[in-house]
Amino acid sequence: EEQEEDVLRELRLFLTNLTERLMLDRRFKAFTKPVDIEEVPDYLMVVQNPMDLSTLLSNIDEHKYVTVNEFLSDADLIWQNALEYNPKRDQADRHIRHHACTLKDTMRTIIRKELDKDFQRICEEIRESR
Numbered sequence: 443e444e445q446e447e448d449v450l451r452e453l454r455l456f457l458t459n460l461t462e463r464l465m466l467d468r469r470f471k472a473f474t475k476p477v478d479i480e481e482v483p484d485y486l487m488v489v490q491n492p493m494d495l496s497t498l499l500s501n502i503d504e505h506k507y508v509t510v511n512e513f514l515s516d517a518d519l520i521w522q523n524a525l526e527y528n529p530k531r532d533q534a535d536r537h538i539r540h541h542a543c544t545l546k547d548t549m550r551t552i553i554r555k556e557l558d559k560d561f562q563r564i565c566e567e568i569r570e571s572r
């Protein structure tokens with residue numbers, strides 16, 4: 443009903459604001475757009491489910507997420523894929539793995555500090571009712 447759409451609208455605002463803040467952080471520049479398959483032809487041989495911050499924003503706009511955990515399932519792909527595709531000991535791989543770990547920690551810290559637990563539970567009850 444209308445109250446449910448009000449809740450999901452507020453969730454979309456929170457997730458959009460979170461994602462846009464991450465996109466503005468220069469440490470996460472490599473994660474803002476899909477990896478260019480023409481530049482990195484073997485990427486899809488290693489990574490089954492590519493994900494990036496701009497795709498998260500599109501998914502939010504398409505009402506893909508009813509709970510924060512559904513959003514995190516996709517958002518976690520970003521840093522998980524980076525750890526998987528960039529495992530070498532060289533500085534370039536170490537840099538992107540460090541930023542991937544920082545992305546993981548930053549997302550969860552913002553959610554824990556800024557998203558009300560009761561609000562999250564209401565979203566989960568809407569998901570269970572559908």
Ligand SMILES: COC(=O)N1C[C@@H]2C[C@@H]3O[C@]2(Cc2nccnc23)C1
Nearest residue numbers: 472473477481482523524527528538
């Ligand atoms: C999330 O980003 C990544 O996992 N990567 C891995 C790719 C390897 C390296 O850096 C990336 C893009 C790139 N393009 C051209 C040549 N080499 C590279 C970004």
